[in-house]
Amino acid sequence: MRLGLLAAACLLVPFSAAQAQGTWDHPYLEDLATPDLQTFEDEREFRRWVRDLRRAQRYITGENRAEIDPEIYVASLRVERQDPDCSPLYEDCVSAEGDDAGTVVVTGTRMRQSSLSSPMSVTTADAESITNNQSAGVDEGDIVKRMGDYLLVLQDGRIFVANFRTMELTDRIDVYRTDEDGDPIGADWYDEMLVQGDHIIIAAYSYEDDASELSVFRLNRDNGTIERRGVFLISSEDYYDVDNYATRVIGDQLVIYTPYDPQDLVNRRNRPSIRRWVPSEEFDDEDRGRAILDVRDIYRPVFGTFDPIVHTISRCDLGGLDEDNLTCESTAFIAGEAAEMFVSPENIFLATTAASYNDTSSYRVCRAREAGFEANTEAPPGAVFRIPMRRPDEVDLLAVRGVVFDQFSMEQQRSRFRMLTSWQDITCTDSWWRSERERGDIELVDVPLVRFGTRYSEPDDGRFTTLPEVDDGFFENRFVGEWLLYGSRTRYGRPPEAEEGDVFESSGLMAVPLGEPDDAQRVPLSHEITRIESLGGDAIVTGYRDDTGLIISYLDLAETAQVADAALLPGRFESESRSHAFNATIYADGDGLMGLPTVRSEHESGRYYWRSDNSDISFLRFSPSGQLTDLSDVSPAPPEDKRESEYECEVSCVDWYGNARPIFIGEGVYALMGTEIVEARALEDRVEVLRRLDLTAE
Template sequence: MLNKVRFGAALLVGTLALAGCRAADELSVPDGDGAGLEAFASEDAFERFAERMEELQGSQQTEYVTTVDIQEDAVAEAAPPPPVAPPPPAALEASAAPRAEGEQITNTQEQGVDEGAIVKDAGDYLVILRRGRIFTVRHGGNMLDSVDSSDAFPPGEFVPGTWYDEMLVRGNQIIVVGYSYGDFGTEINRFTLGDDGSISYRDTHYLRSGDYYSSSNYASRMIGDELIFYAPVYMNWADWRSTMPALRRGGANGEVVDLVEPESIYATPATLRGKYPVGVAHTVTRCDLSAAELECEADAVLGGWGRVFYVSPRAVYLWTEQPYMPDAEERDPAQLYRLPLDGSRPGAVPVEGAPVDQFSFSEDRTDDILRVIVRGDSNQGGEGMWGAEFSSGDVGLLTIPMDSFTDGSERIPQEAMRELPSVVGYRFHNRFVPGYLLYTAANYGSESDGRFFYAVPLDGREAQRIDLQHGVTRFDIMGSDAVAIGPASGGALGFSAVSLGEDVTIEDVYLLPSASEGEQRSQAFFYRPDSNSRGGLSGTLGLPVTRTSTGSGGEFLGNASAIFFLRREDREFSPAGDLVSRAKAGVDDNCVASCVDWYGNARPIFLRDRIFALMGYELVEGRIENGTIREVRRTNFTPRGRGER
């Protein structure tokens, strides 16, 4: 089994010594209207709250430890620091050198909500993030040529223990999001993409935070010109100012500005009264990419360590675990927070159970409700690190009207929770698809588990059990239908086309021999409907696969040896074939930073009428003719030694 945390990852392991430490009196809470969450009235009120939290924690403060010593980890950060580069060019105005926006090539959960990724289209170029570097490959003009590369960090300022994970592109801006264990927390580096595909460093900002990493979710989103981050901040109440969410511009000596004041830190009435200790400020930061200087603002809510978050076009939703209260006869419930993206007042609702990942949520903007599928264990830790890979408990579907998000003290009616058939296994998969919720569970290394799933009609009709010829490790959307993908007998990989009509049916099944998924990230899958296909019933599916066994867990770090393409004609599958990697094992890429592919390294790319396969440092173009894909050309952009540039 793969280790639950990445090298250098921090886990919250300190325990809170509460016995005998209950304060005599609760803190006073200002009278509110109950329509939304209350923030702290003043800095003095927050200071009193911090003193109460410190008292409740007792003598044992929350600690953070690394599971692997970064200095001794040969894979992570063993390489020497890079040479000092010449001073960066002056920052350009955000409106300078306008360029056409690229095509959406990332498989996102919500239309219009872009997600941080490892590859983006930018006009005539593909921009690729891998192992601490950014690369550009020209595809415009029917070309496929490697153009430029750059370190993903400030010139000459790499801090050991920093991981560069996600990338977004807006106009001529390349935004790289990383996390540093040796510095301030979340690192935001911006670069300028030239008309010739060149990359030049622009600026760096740091957000004080804990690690946002999740094996299933992405920390950054982009809606128009607005960049949105989620990050937890672990509070040290004895010195709360030093852990307050803050923004630092530039290097270690840059100006530090508090990103949130006490008046923009929200909490439920029970939390404000100081009934129990809370150790995390969950922050949502929003930055304006259209401004010449990056301008950011943030809100925070206080809650437990475990979390799952979901971003819709209208709001950020954050589910936090129940507070730690070992000496309380009745625990306060977990909370689901809603932070509107229009800047209006956040709200919360008490909840039970816990979602597994962001795909457990679906905002229905027509009926103005939020649906969430939950399992019964409220303290399974959420999706932080590898938490989404392990869950337990019964299953229910929660339907929450938007006007239920108030101050977090009013429980929603019991009938809002719809009991669903239970499934056995701690590897839980769920997905909202048109008109339905699909879910199943299995255990690792057991292909016989999970050979069925439940389809739950969202109109209230009874759940339907659907039997399969294979297990399920992925649900996704194919036009107006869905697809279930997972391991089958004999080492095959199964694909089942799921028709979403009045009843759910399996229209067709294809078993790919001697193959397994090469990537488990949601963005590794892509389905492009044919332009003349009504409802997307015909199209092409792309998925990274591996033809060799590397043991359990290989799919979590990017283990693809090929991108497999599956054609669909009127709901019938036919294999189109592979675009295969020719990369040689053991080639030294002179990696300096972020030398593990935590977000994978392979993607199918459908770009207008062209098809590409990204596999590590290779980009292969293919063309489907007579139902079969054949290679047209390829480029290899493996970086050379630093002295060879």
């Protein structure tokens, strides 16, 4: 921690507003960081830190807004503190002896009794899993799950239960609740469903309660009926992003991410807590629930940041659900606004950065440059925090730089951690809204887990391998076995625009052998890149070359990376971007099937998240050598074939997470499209519909 600060005194040392500086490297913000991984010792220390942060923000904001005359000079005066926890810029300081509360350093090995001291039993990688999870053994929330003979569908804030063997609806239950007038109450969006044992957990977010809502149900596997077990509220200031998932299940542990503004946590009543929901007439406002985050569980920032967020990871024990009990413990890290969570069977990783909105907003950056400030184009400091699942108190970190693109930019393979980072510079024009973003170096970090430690220091260049550039645009990346694949697309999942006579040129896909990353190779493609998915030890890449339809390439990842085959889906366009929209199965003989949602209208390709029209499901067969056969698509039943129903959606009527999924169960082939399940059979050249089930039929 710095022991001196700048103070205005006399006209000695010139200071220019055009000094290159990011919001993270202002000395007052750096002064609030501690390189050693430390938690706050007590309430007093946390409140003092928040107070100093507020004052630093006001000072820096005023400093940046001031009209600075280049002829004026400001002195630099280094002041030795009497109390290292007191800043003379912010407050009147007294000697350390006069402060009745000493400071104790708490390192990242604070030990506490953990429910994970015994070996875990991973249950999510069994034959019942039908979700395209990023990591085997780590289940992610989705809109459809399997439990025994039943498919559970989360749609319109309701759970539909269907016996996929008999294709009969066995139950339907509202996840949301109703008040005394019968009006819906509860969360605004019901997005993620997880299963554990016989329990169903629905993760949602309620803006009225400022809380993540966990609704727990139990399935009776004998008759396919559901009973409600309880609703739990975990106070939170926001939900997760449009691509990543807020929840994971590992064995009997639920992992959930929630963010908070540190200034809001000064009041203990605003601290994260978990409480069981009860009707309003029974609710005691004084009962705020059980606190799940103490200030001694919050790790101080290890680098400066202007707009810090308290990024919180909660681990909830699902073993108590039989007793209608849910207990959680949390760990939090203070860093910049952007964060991505990746969970392996052994560890929870949280990638953070020092950058804030001021550093990424073209409006803010360009306005600052107009005023004479030069924004820092260097990649900001970053840190990946790790929470071991079996020893959650032994937290450590890895110093990095830049930001990750998404959760797929990270992976743990055995004892190694890998991640892909970059940083975008902003090129300002005469109008800030015409500003352009230019991606900086794409860098690979590949280190053994033993390189994680309890102290942040600027990472040396040897930790990073600079990889070849690709075209600017939306970035797609995926670790597949011993390879890293990445590329970009220029449009949001839509066919590229081309004038008549134009020759399509693709920048191709970069394939990096992780054993020799300097030997990265560019794999020629006949299309741009919309999606990259793992398929056993190989990969699938989708994209367009024109408006004739979607192209799917099978990438053989053997000694070299090469396209084994490519198939055009004529007149069909991919309609959902989430990873769960794609799914595949490989049979014992090496053949397999894959499927993904498509639509027949080009203008609906890559449609935005609030477009909730039903998609079709396109199926393809692939051989052990990677040869593809288009089996065409399965569509929802036309309206005239459906029975009349008074069914209406009441809440959560926008399908943010999509509404279509290919489902493979043994040799069975199914398609979920909105509120319809189709059972099909894969023939040599097509998919034949066998039975349909309308989940909303009365």
